[in-house]
Structure formats: structure tokens, C-alpha cells
Amino acid sequence: MPVPTDGNMPDQMHDMSTGESASGGFFVDSVVRMSGNKLVILSLLVLALLIVSAIFAPWLAPYDPTEQVLADSLQGPGRKHLLGTDEMGRDILSRIIYGARISLSVGFVSQLIACSIGVLLGSLAGYYGGLADTVVSRAIEIFAAFPELLFAIGIMFVLGPGVINVFIALGLLSWTQYARLVRGQVMQLREMEYTQACIVCGGSNARIIVRHLLPNCMSTIIVLVTLGIPGAILTEASLSYIGLGVQPPTASWGQMISTAQQYISFYPYYSITPGVAIIITVLAFNIFGDGLRDALDPRLRD
Amino acid sequence: MASYILKRLSQTFIVLLGISLVTFILMNVVPGDPVLLMLEKRATPEAVERIRREMGLDKPKTTQYLNFVAGAARLDLGRSYFTKEPVMTALSRRFGVTLRLASSAYAIAMVVGISLGVASALQRGRVFDSLIRGGAVLGISAPVFWVAIILQMVFGLRLGLFPISGIRSPNSFVLPAIALGLRYVASISRVTRTSMLEVIGQDYIRTARAKGLAERVVILKHALKNALIPIITLAGTELGNLLAGSMLTEWVFSIPGIGKLMVDSILMRDLPMLQGTVLYVAVVFVVSNLVVDISYAFIDPRIRYARGD
Numbered sequence: 001m002p003v004p005t006d007g008n009m010p011d012q013m014h015d016m017s018t019g020e021s022a023s024g025g026f027f028v029d030s031v032v033r034m035s036g037n038k039l040v041i042l043s044l045l046v047l048a049l050l051i052v053s054a055i056f057a058p059w060l061a062p063y064d065p066t067e068q069v070l071a072d073s074l075q076g077p078g079r080k081h082l083l084g085t086d087e088m089g090r091d092i093l094s095r096i097i098y099g100a101r102i103s104l105s106v107g108f109v110s111q112l113i114a115c116s117i118g119v120l121l122g123s124l125a126g127y128y129g130g131l132a133d134t135v136v137s138r139a140i141e142i143f144a145a146f147p148e149l150l151f152a153i154g155i156m157f158v159l160g161p162g163v164i165n166v167f168i169a170l171g172l173l174s175w176t177q178y179a180r181l182v183r184g185q186v187m188q189l190r191e192m193e194y195t196q197a198c199i200v201c202g203g204s205n206a207r208i209i210v211r212h213l214l215p216n217c218m219s220t221i222i223v224l225v226t227l228g229i230p231g232a233i234l235t236e237a238s239l240s241y242i243g244l245g246v247q248p249p250t251a252s253w254g255q256m257i258s259t260a261q262q263y264i265s266f267y268p269y270y271s272i273t274p275g276v277a278i279i280i281t282v283l284a285f286n287i288f289g290d291g292l293r294d295a296l297d298p299r300l301r302d
Numbered sequence: 303m304a305s306y307i308l309k310r311l312s313q314t315f316i317v318l319l320g321i322s323l324v325t326f327i328l329m330n331v332v333p334g335d336p337v338l339l340m341l342e343k344r345a346t347p348e349a350v351e352r353i354r355r356e357m358g359l360d361k362p363k364t365t366q367y368l369n370f371v372a373g374a375a376r377l378d379l380g381r382s383y384f385t386k387e388p389v390m391t392a393l394s395r396r397f398g399v400t401l402r403l404a405s406s407a408y409a410i411a412m413v414v415g416i417s418l419g420v421a422s423a424l425q426r427g428r429v430f431d432s433l434i435r436g437g438a439v440l441g442i443s444a445p446v447f448w449v450a451i452i453l454q455m456v457f458g459l460r461l462g463l464f465p466i467s468g469i470r471s472p473n474s475f476v477l478p479a480i481a482l483g484l485r486y487v488a489s490i491s492r493v494t495r496t497s498m499l500e501v502i503g504q505d506y507i508r509t510a511r512a513k514g515l516a517e518r519v520v521i522l523k524h525a526l527k528n529a530l531i532p533i534i535t536l537a538g539t540e541l542g543n544l545l546a547g548s549m550l551t552e553w554v555f556s557i558p559g560i561g562k563l564m565v566d567s568i569l570m571r572d573l574p575m576l577q578g579t580v581l582y583v584a585v586v587f588v589v590s591n592l593v594v595d596i597s598y599a600f601i602d603p604r605i606r607y608a609r610g611d
Contacts, residue, residue, distance in 0.1 A: 141313070142320035145588045146580075147543055149550075150564075154328050154580060157568055230443065237445050238550055242565055257448055261554075268455050275448035282443040 030219075030295040040291030046284040054100040063091035065098040066249045074267050083273050087259065092270065095251035096277050102252045103281060106166055106236040107229035113171025115225055118178025119217075123209050125179070126186030136183065140176045148173055152235050156244040166245050170232045178224055185217045219296035226292050230285035237278055253278050306599055314592045321584045322374060326367050329577045374581060380574035382567075389578035392563060399469060400559035403552065404544045406479035411486035411544075412537065418487070419494020419533075420526060426499065434491060441488025450481035450554040467556040474557075482551040486540050493536045497529040504528075531601060538594025542587035 034040055053060050062082070069089035077084045083093040125136035146154070155169035189195060190213065198208050239245030240254030248255060253274040260271040354360050358369055373379060379389035422434040457477055458466035464476045501507065502525055510524045511517075549561030556562070560579055567575035 138316060138320065141317050142324060145317050145321055145591075146324070146584050147587050150580060150583050153549075153564075153568065154325075157576070158328055158332050234443075234445055238447060241445075241447050241550070242553065242568075244568070254445070257445075257451065261451055264451060264455050265459055268459075271448075271451055271455065275445065275452070278448065279440065279444050283439060286439055286443055 026219075030292075034291050034295040037291050039287055043284040043287040043291070046280065047288060050100055050281055050284070051104060053097050054104045057097050057101055061091075061094035061097045063094040065090060065094040065251045067091075074263065074270070076267075076269060084269060086256070086270060087263065092256075092273055095256060096253070096273060098251040099253045099256065099274065099277065100281070102163065102246055102250065103233045103236060103278070106163070106170065107233045107285070109167045110170030110232045110236075111174070111225045111228045113167060114174040114228065115178050115221060117171065118175035118180075119182050119214065119221065121175070122179035122182030123186045123214060123217075126183040127190055127205065127209055127213065129187070133183070136179060140179055143172075144176045148231075149235060149238055152239055153242075153244060156239055161244055161247050163246050163250070166236055166239060169239075170235055173235070174228055174232065177228070178221065181220055181224065182214075182217050185220060186213050189213045189216055223289065223293045223297050226285065226289035230282040230289070233278065233282055233285070303599065307596055310592060310595055314588060317588055318585065319371075321588065322371050322581065323367070325577055325581050325584070326370055328580070329573050330363065330366075332571075332573065370577075379578040379581070382575045383572050384570060389574050392575065393560065393578055393582055396558060396560050396563050399557060400545065400548055400552070400561060403475060403478055403482065403557060403559060404541075404548050406475055407483035407486065407548070407551075408541060408544055410479060410483035411490055411540065414483075415487040415490025416494050416526075416533065419491040420498055420521065422491065422495045423498035423502065424521070435495070438488040438492050441485050442492075444485070446481060446485060447550040447554050449484055450478070450551055453477045453481050454554070469557055474555075478551050478555045478557060481554070482544065482548055486544065489540065490533065490536060493532050494529065497532045498525060501525045501529045531598070534601065535594065535598060538590060538598075541594075542590040545583070545586050545590070 067090060069085070072081070072085050072089040073087050075081060075085045075089075081091050081093065083091075083096065086092055086095065121136045121139070125133040143151075152169045152173050155172060156165060159165040159168065186209070195208060195212060198212055203212075236245055236252070237254030237257070240252045241258045243255075243258065246252035246255060248259075256274040257271060260267075260274070263270055358366060361369075377390050379393075381388050382392065385392075418434050418438075422431045425431045454466040454477065457463045465471055465474045466477065468474060507520060507525055510520045515524075548559060549564055551557070552559045552561035553565050560582065564576065564579040564583070566572075567579065
């Protein structure tokens with residue numbers, strides 16, 4: 001995963017937070033801390049805009065993204081088509097707006113899947129140790145041994161193209177990060193006195209894990225999800241670019257770039273727009289994720 | 303030390319076995335009969351049966367897997383369905399090309415990434431620092447294949463400086479190496495900056511300055527040397543990523559390396575070739591991680607003891 005490893009972005013943020021004394025609980029405090037960083041707020045606005053336009057795509061898009069008007073094909077930006085048209089005369093702006101649906105849903109759903117698998121296996125391994133831990137740890141090592149794009153390609157090759165399969169492939173791809181971190185944290189938390197107290201009081205294992213250990217891992221999990229999404233979006237774009245991801249006529253940014261490539265010599269403009277859309281989205285998630293990490297869980301910085 | 307290496311080696315062995323199993327399963331759950339894929343529709347049932355026997359596909363799956371592992375251990379990965387060329391020959395022929403591309407990209411990533419990271423740390427808080435950091439976030443946010451296409455458009459088509467496909471001229475590697483290296487420039491410079499900032503705040507740097515050493519010596523010999531450990535870890539992981547991830551770049555620039563071989567064999571459904579390339583890339587990845595871990599233990603003695611588990 002291209003998880004950003006620096007994250008010194010909000011340097012100024014820490015200075016702002018030190019004066020705070022009235023506490024509104026952990027999450028409220030974190031939000032207050034984060035709101036001091038203009039870049040993070042800006043990225044949040046961009047994300048909100050993207051999500052809104054993805055949800056309301058049918059109302060916002062000026063044209064039907066699959067409607068072909070061959071007479072209007074490969075037109076540059078103009079009054080009729082703000083971002084021009086593609087080789088089938090379809091409106092590029094509308095296709096970009098609909099493409100946001102694919103990218104965002106791939107980001108969210110794949111991380112949801114990865115998170116569910118990873119948290120389940122990670123907490124079991126960390127809590128029970130022994131054989132459970134050995135099995136899960138080896139599985140993590142083996143899964144992590146495949147370079148991510150290669151692994152995604154392998155699964156897509158087996159499952160066949162399509163959005164649902166992209167969800168599954170990317171979910172299976174990134175569960176190891178969740179499992180690894182949750183395992184480590186649960187292992188530590190397990191030794192805490194309050195956990196021991198719970199055990200002594202006769203709390204069931206499931207109850208201890210769900211009610212007492214996982215809530216303490218929450219901030220780590222939230223940060224991982226936010227930083228996992230941009231990686232998933234990039235991988236989806238790559239898959240669709242080589243034709244293993246979302247299939248035409250559904251609009252997806254990666255696949256638009258792939259089609260546009262045939263026209264780079266006389267209509268370069270077509271290639272640029274979907275790429276810019278990807279960059280803006282991924283950038284916003286990365287900056288927001290960095291900010292969130294610094295506010296919620298600075299230990300994740302490495 | 304020896305016990306640490308031994309431990310890592312045995313772990314790697316288990317992971318390699320796991321990889322071979324995962325690869326084998328992946329290739330065996332692919333829909334469609336490989337023999338039918340290979341022979342097209344006209345083949346008689348007898349011919350299909352004969353080829354199935356020749357390829358050992360009539361044996362139970364466990365035997366097939368053991369044969370696959372035994373073959374892989376002898377560097378025999380079968381033959382391509384279509385060209386009939388042994389997979390190993392194709393891999394070794396193309397390895398040189400990928401290695402050339404990956405090592406140029408790697409050189410760019412290390413030299414440019416570390417220099418920018420150090421410069422950015424020294425200029426902390428100034429405009430230059432913000433520019434580098436902004437550029438780095440941008441670099442990790444851009445899809446590699448798109449950057450490759452933009453480079454083709456600007457430097458190949460518009461300015462006509464470099465060829466945009468193939469490997470015929472020595473200049474052919476310039477654009478692909480930049481396209482591939484760029485995102486690693488970004489990640490290396492970020493880690494270098496963070497690590498340098500951490501080290502520069504240490505007491506021994508103040509001591510070095512206090513005893514009147516030249517700033518250049520303080521930065522290069524005292525600070526950078528100690529800041530290198532996280533950089534080396536990342537550099538190691540990225541080496542594996544680079545060798546494995548040159549796929550898209552090779553595809554965009556039509557460079558006949560391992561990555562293009564892999565995409566081609568996916569599109570042609572050439573299973574043995576695909577199996578071989580997947581296995582190859584995973585092995586390269588695992589072995590480079592192993593080498594990094596071991597060299598890491600040489601550099602930082604704390605790891606030998608702490609990272610046993």
C-alpha cells in the first residue's frame with residue numbers, strides 16, 4: 001500500500017493543541033486538533049464535494065455518460081461539453097462524475113472488507129496467541145509476500161472482471177495491514193490490568209474482545225481505513241487500465257485513460273482529465289488521512 | 303547473528319512454500335479447461351486426452367502440485383501453451399530488460415529522493431521544503447501509468463526528445479525509468495526528511511556542531527549516516543516493489559520485460575507462463591526483503607536481539 005510514511009504535514013497543529021485544557025472526550029479533542037490545519041480542512045471539503053457528486057451523479061452530470069453521439073466525437077472543451085467528448089461522442093465531464101462513483105465505492109467497500117477480515121483475524125491471533133497466532137501470522141506473511149498489484153491481478157484473473165470482483169480482490173489484498181496492527185495492539189491490551197480484571201470477573205472472551213479491546217483499537221483502524229482508500233483507488237485504476245477491472249461501457253477513470261491513450265498524438269486533452277481526477281481524489285484522501293493519523297494516532301507514523 | 307539469519311531463512315522457506323501453493327491454487331481455479339484453451343475447438347477428444355496425459359493434468363491435484371514444486375526447485379516451470387518456449391528461458395531472456403529498467407529507476411529514486419529529503423529537512427518550514435513536500439504527496443498520489451503517458455506526450459511526442467516505445471535506442475530507457483522512479487523519489491524523500499529531522503534534533507549533532515565541525519561534515523557524516531536506517535528499510539521494500547511493479551510502465555512503453563510478459567500472458571491466458579512470472583515476481587520480492595532484513599541486522603545491532611519473533 002502506498003501508505004504515506006512521512007506525515008509531518010501538520011507541524012503547526014501540535015502547537016495549537018497544547019493550549020487546550022477543557023476536554024470533550026478523545027474524538028472531539030482530535031477533531032478540534034485537526035481543525036487547526038487548513039490543508040486537512042481543504043482536503044475534507046474536496047472529499048465532501050467528491051462524495052456528493054458521486055451520490056448525486058444522475059442530477060449533476062450534464063449528459064448521460066453512456067449516450068453516444070458519434071457526430072460529436074473527440075471534441076475539445078467547449079460550451080456544449082465543458083470537458084469535451086470521447087471517441088464515441090460521450091460527454092467526458094459526465095463520465096468523470098460517474099467515474100467518481102466507481103472509484104469511491106471501490107475505495108470504501110474494499111477497505112470495509114479488508115477491515116472486517118483483518119480485525120477479526122488480528123484480534124483472534126492477538127487475544128488467543130498460540131496456534132491461532134502462528135496460523136494468522138504465517139498467513140499474513142504469505143499474503144504480504146505478493147506485491148499488491150500482482151496479487152490483485154491474480155485474483156481478478158481468476159474471478160474475471162467486474163466491479164464486485166474488484167471489491168473482493170482489493171479487500172483480500174489489504175486485510176494483512178489491519179490484521180498486523182490489530183494483532184499487535186490486542187496483544188498489548190490483553191496484558192492490561194482492566195482486561196485481567198474482566199477475565200477474573202468472568203467476562204466471556206467474545207465480550208472482552210468486542211467491548212473492551214476493539215474500542216481501544218478504533219483510532220488505529222479509522223486511520224488505516226482512511227489511508228487504505230487512496231491505495232485501493234489507485235489499484236482499481238491500474239486494474240481497469242489493463243482491462244481487468246471495471247468493464248466498458250461503465251465509466252471508470254483508469255479505463256478512460258486506457259482508451260484515451262490511442263489518441264495521445266492528436267487529442268492529448270482526453271488523457272489528462274481522468275488522470276487529474278484520480279490525482280485530486282487520491283491526494284485529498286492522503287492529506288486527510290495524514291491529518292487524521294496525526295490527530296488520532298501519531299504512533300502510526302513511521 | 304547466525305541464529306537470526308537462520309531463523310529468517312527458515313521463515314522465508316515457509317513463505318516460499320506458501321507462495322507456491324497460492325500460485326498453484328490461483329492457476330487451478332481459473333475457469334476453463336487449459337487444454338481446450340490451448341487446442342481451440344477442432345481437436346478430437348482423443349487428442350485432448352493425449353495432451354492432458356502429456357501435461358500431467360490427469361493426475362490428482364496433490365501430485366500435480368508436488369510436480370510443480372519439484373519442477374520449480376529444478377528451475378523447470380513448464381512450457382508456454384502458445385510459443386512452446388520453456389517458461390524459464392523466456393523469464394531469463396526478459397529478466398535483463400526489467401533489471402535494466404528497474405535499476406535505472408532505482409538509481410533515480412535513491413539519488414534524487416535522498417538529496418531532496420535532506421535538502422527539505424535542512425530547509426524545514428521554508429518555501430523550498432513546502433514545495434518538496436507538496437511534490438512528494440503529489441508523487442505518491444499519481445497513477446504510475448498516467449505519469450508514463452504524460453511523459454510520452456510531453457517529451458516524446460511534443461518535444462521529440464526521447465523514443466516513446468521499444469528498447470532499440472539507448473535513450474529508450476530514459477522516460478520509462480523516470481516514470482517508474484518518480485513515485486519512489488516521492489516516498490524516499492518523505493522518509494529521508496522525517497528521519498533527518500529526528501536525527502538533527504539529537505544531542506550528538508549539537509555536540510558535533512559545538513566542536514566546530516564543518517556543517518557539511520555534520521550533515522553527511524553524523525546526521526545522514528544515522529538517518530539511513532529507515533531509509534534502507536524502505537529502499538529494500540521498494541526494490542521489490544520496483545522489480546514487481548515495472549509491469550504497468552513496461553506495458554505503456556512496450557518494453558519487453560517480465561512485466562509485459564505477464565500482462566501479455568494474462569491477455570492470452572497462457573497459464574504456465576503466467577504461473578512462472580507470478581512465481582518469479584513473488585520470489586524476487588521475498589528474497590529482496592530477506593536481504594534487507596539481514597543487512598539491516600548488520601547495520602543496527604539492536605535488531606538482532608529485538609526482532610527475533
